[in-house]
Amino acid sequence: MTPTLPTGCVIAVLGAESTGKTELATALVQRLRERGMPTTMVGEYLREWCEREGRTPRPDEQQAIADEQTRRINAAAVTGVVVADTTAVMTAVYSELLFDDRSLYADALAAQRRCAITLLTALDIPWVADGLQRDGPHVREPVDAMVRSALTSASCAFAVVHGTGAERLASAWNAINAIAGGEGRARARGRSDAKPASWSWPCEKCSDPECEHRLFTDLIGRRE
Template sequence: MTLRRIAILGAESSGKSTLARALAERYVTGWVPEYLREFVLTRERVPMSSDQYFIASMQAQREDAAAQDAQRWLFCDTTPLMTAVYSQHYFGGADVPLVVLVATRRYDLTIVTAPDSPWVADGLQRDSDEVRQQVHRLLLAELSARGTPYVLVSGELEQRVAQVADALAAL
């Protein structure tokens, strides 16, 4: 059976990790945690412009490694595209290697998590609800500009899981 990669995108504190983990449990398969979180924790700083390609490439490498063991679905808690969106927000654009990496990644379904839950501060990695809303709008504009269809999920976790289940059933 063909492995389907599911991109789960969204701004900070919008429930991507929680959703990816819950979907992996429901479908008894793998999920790829967001590498950015590890980067910030291990380096004890926020990324700079020069770190963006490295972060995105590590995300892609971990996704490819997880694909070896996943069953039918692989839930990706972010993708290099989200790194490019943050690069746009914080640094005014993405460098050429990051743009090329984003162009090479393919997903069978793109899920966007609505920023409708309470914003929670998380040390160095999170800014504010205002930034979260700005990044959400930037993400939707980027997906629209790319012609990438997506499913916007909202509500409590069980509602989001059900919305994704409906989208998966339609694939």
């Protein structure tokens, strides 16, 4: 039986450049849809902007790009589950890295805290040139460190996703189940503010669609 899920659950995929965010987000959308969950993917607005303008943005254009990314995620969340291929946090990080501008963090992190799940792609796949917004492999480690620092300082929980191809998807899916399952077990113990002790998911049926439906229904229902 296919459940009717509440709207508004956002799964955010963050990470330094060329770490497989788009590939992972696309795979997650496909799997969620296969499980009968109405899911929308919100792509990276910066890529669209660079392709349209034929250049990278100036410092004064960063805020509008971050705001549009958040607006698109919020609009998509009205009709179902959303997988976001980056959020305004990444724009804020690059604004600090390239322009020494930290002014975008407040709004970006406020929006990030509204995401149900945040996945951070690890630096374990090769860097590949792709479009105007890529700065080079040398920026991946500093960007990764800045993203982790920003999320941690704002108390935004996140799971790091490793591996390639099917292994990376399995890592992300396991993390999603861990977060959903951990929060559900915490509420059952009367600890609604508790967090899962780790990102591992002990359920032997984590690929069981009924199990997955229950976990997502439970997770999203908490945010209605």
